Amino acid sequence: MEIVQGVHQIKVPLPGAVDHMNIYLIEGTQGNLLIDTGFDTPEAFGALRDALKFSGFGFKDITVIAATHAHPTHYGLVDKLKQMSGAKVALGDIEAKFIDSRYGKNDLLLKQVKQLLTANGVPESEITELTEASMAVKQYTSVVKPDIILKDGDKITVASSEFKIILTPGHSPGHICLYEPKRKLFFSGDIYCRIYFLTSVFTHNRVLTPWATFLNHWRRCLS
């Protein structure tokens, strides 16, 4: 659905309690930008394919895929879409460092989670289940390195639109938003999602900073 000129909102289904999420295709004259992807499931893939077709596009029309962060909901279909479209994949520099540790070899991550749960008094009987609680989503994501590494203040240009990259850590340590000042278009990913704390603990390497960091960057976005 074209929600404003040249911006197509695409609803992709999710397998959990939340039934869908929104991703966006931004039209350009020499290529199109997809912001986020949805999980790597046949349902999400089919919904994206059908929505693109409805708006007069195909996978090959996607030239850049920019993910606001590397959670499977936002990065899951990257591998498949890259293969089908030949698009370049763009991701924030901090998130790019976690692809392998989260979705590839994640022994260290599991060890850190276990240590954190133990240090915070989680009963021994529940440690294993809680430590591995997020591993189920690995099946829905991509272990693909980005082609373009984005940093705070970088820009992505699509035709006459120039999207500024704003680092917004909190929900995920290297979460980014995309802002187009001329048209006042703001793509916020998951910064307003309530699950923002635990994922920041390990990368900041101490427990006290994420809240302050999150609020400071949130204020920046609002201003």
Ligand SMILES: [Zn+2]
């Ligand atoms: Zn997320």
